[in-house]
Amino acid sequence: MALDDYKRKRNFTSTPEPPGDQEAARRVRTGKPRFFCVQKHMASHLHYDLRLEHDGVLMSWAVPKGPSLDPSVKRLAMQVEDHPIEYGRFEGVIPDGYGAGIVMLWDRGTWAPLDDDVDRGLAKGDLKFTLDGYKLKGSWVLVRTRGYGAQRGTDGRSWLLIKHRDDWSGDLDITEFAPLSVKTGQDFHEILAEDTPAIWLSGRSSPGGATGAILRETIQKAAALKHERAAEAPPPRVRARAKAAKAKAAPKTAAKKRPSASPRGRK
C-alpha cells in the first residue's frame, strides 16, 4: 500500500489534487479515529469513490452505482489506487488528465473495522466495518469477488459493497435522497461555477452517453449560474470599499468561514 500509483497517474502542476505523503500521514494519524469519505465523481462515468483510511492512506473503491442502504443489493466496487489522506477534503474540478471531471465530497466521517487486523481482512477479501458519516451509517461489508463483473486484468480488484441489516438499512435511495455535497451543500454545477475550468472548453472531456448528457447539462447550468452571480455582484469599486469597511469592523477576529454544519441528508 503506497501512493506510487496515485502519483504516477497525475501531474501535480496541472491538477488541484494533493500530492500527499504517507509517512507524514502515518505519524500524524496514528491513534486517531479512522477517516472515511465518499466522493461523487463525474468523470468519463459518474461513480462514487469510497475511501477508508488505513496506514496513512485512503484505500479506495470506485462504486459505479453508489452505495445502497438495501441489504439485498450488492454494489460492484472496483478497488483503485490508494489516495492521500488530504484527498478526503478535496472537492473541485480536475481540469484534464487522469480523472478529469468534477469531484463532490458526498459524505465523510469515521469508520471502524470489525476486526482490528485490517490487512488480514483485505488479504481474505472480507472486510467488515461500520461507518459513521452524515449519510452512511451502520454496518457494511466489502467482499472480494471472482468473476462477478470482472474484466480481464481486474483480478482481485473487484469487490462488492453490501449493507448489513441494522437501524441504518432500508429501501431509501440515499444517492437520490441526499445528492449534494456534505462539505458545501453544492451540486456539481455549483462546484463547477466556482471554477474557471478548462473542462468547459476542452472537447476531450466530453464523454458520450448518459454521462456526457449530464456533463453538458451541468456545464450549461454552471455557465448560467456564473453569469447570474456576475450580474448580482456589486461593481469592483463598491466591493473593495465594502471589503475595507468589513476589515475595519472586524479585524482578525472575523469568524472563519466554515463549511455548513447542517447534516444535509442525514437520515
Ligand code: MN
Ligand atoms: Mn473516481
